[in-house]
Amino acid sequence: MSLAMPYVxxxxxxxxxxxxNRPRALLxxxxxxxxxxxxxxxxxxxDE
Numbered sequence: 001m002s003l004a005m006p007y008v009x010x011x012x013x014x015x016x017x018x019x020x021n022r023p024r025a026l027l028x029x030x031x032x033x034x035x036x037x038x039x040x041x042x043x044x045x046x047d048e
Contacts, residue, residue, distance in 0.1 A: 018033040025031045 019025070019031050020028060020033060020036075028036050030036050
């Protein structure tokens with residue numbers, strides 16, 4: 001059995017970031033506007 005350890009980059013909170021209100025954050029899946037990157041199904045690996 002192989003165990004994988006995830007890595008999450010540490011981010012500094014300076015209090016100046018734009019954030020969504022609670023209902024909007026729940027709908028978007030993130031509190032931070034700058035991290036709101038909806039999946040479009042484009043990009044990534046391409047088969048050759």
